[in-house]
Amino acid sequence: MMRPGRLSTAGLELTLACPCRCEACGSHGGAARPDELDTKEMLDLIGALSRLGCRRLTFSGGEPLLRPDWPVLAREASRQGVSVDMITSGIGLDAETAAEMRRAGLLSVTVSVDGTAASHDRLRGVPGGADRALEALRRLDEAGVRAGVTTQVNRLTLPLLEALAPLLEEAGATGWQLQLTMPAGRARGRDDIVLPADMMPEVHRALRRLLRREGLRPFVTDNIGYLGRDDPVLRTPAGAAERCWLGCFAGLRVAGITSSGAVKGCLSLPDDLVEGNVREEPLEAIWGDPKRFAYNRAFDAAGLGGACAGCEYGKICRGGCTSLALAFHGRPGVSTHCFRLFPAP
Secondary structure, three states: OOOOOOOOEEEEEOOOEOOOOOOOOOOOOEOOOOOOOOHHHHHHHHHHHHHOOOOEEEEEOOOHHHOOOHHHHHHHHHHOOOEEEEEEOOOOOOHHHHHHHHHOOOOEEEEEOOOOHHHHHHHHOOOOHHHHHHHHHHHHHHHOOOEEEEEEEOOOOHHHHHHHHHHHHHHOOOEEEEEEOOOOHHHOOOOOOOOOHHHHHHHHHHHHHHHOOOOOOOEEOOOOOOOOOOHHHHHOOOOOOOOOOOOOOEOOOEEEEOOOOEEEOOOOOOHHHOOEEOOOOOHHHHHHOOOOOHHHHOOOHHHOOHHHHHOOOHHHHOOOOHHHHHHHHOOOOOOOOOHHHOOOO
């Protein structure tokens, strides 16, 4: 049993309200939760995160900009020594909002851009959404806020990544992260969107081509990989110290808290892996209980499944991203989308 370490990084869903109706949304964003934490509860939660040692907090949603008190929350986190970034659709992010983000001390803002105009607007259900996302990047750049992009990789967007790169670069993006669309939430059962395992070599080839371009190049997030020869270069953002996959940190160093106070190891995990609620007990008690987050804290390599069971890196990798494993296989510790399962492209 692993003892809980410092909660170094957290994702905080400010609200589930969202102007988009994304086909790939894992959390069914749209309407606000009926019982979302009020401003005082959110401020108390930020204080608890700070006391637990959190130094990086990501505001997400839904659409976090639909929560009017986000600047208050950002300023308080910054005051307590917690760096704050935000993930947004970019809808509503005008010049004044970008200026407010700078005043509130946001470290960076990541805008979701899923392919070029046709794929983005289809996937997000907002006509003109791609143009608004790129305009949001320009407004951030003009305001002096570090702007990044996150892109879902799926059947629609994979063929468009190389065409998307110069558009993001021109709009002022300084970072670009890629993640697989998972069969969860609205994407559950969407075989027309979600990539099957046998398309991972095509993903790998596209990544290798993108890494050869000058200027903006992507890096991969937790549900793409793992531990192949390209892992460090694929996983390391520009200018950062080189890193490779060392396993899912949900419940070990990372936590996610929903807008109603439910605590998970990661906001991408399903609701049946909620470990407690900050309205019912302090965050410190939830995090400090060694029996919670058992899928990682009580990990045993003997429980790995499929090809992961015989992999020499199993004890390190632990079957890749827990959310991805649950979405595809209903259990942690098994991956069919690992680059190591396929011949090098």
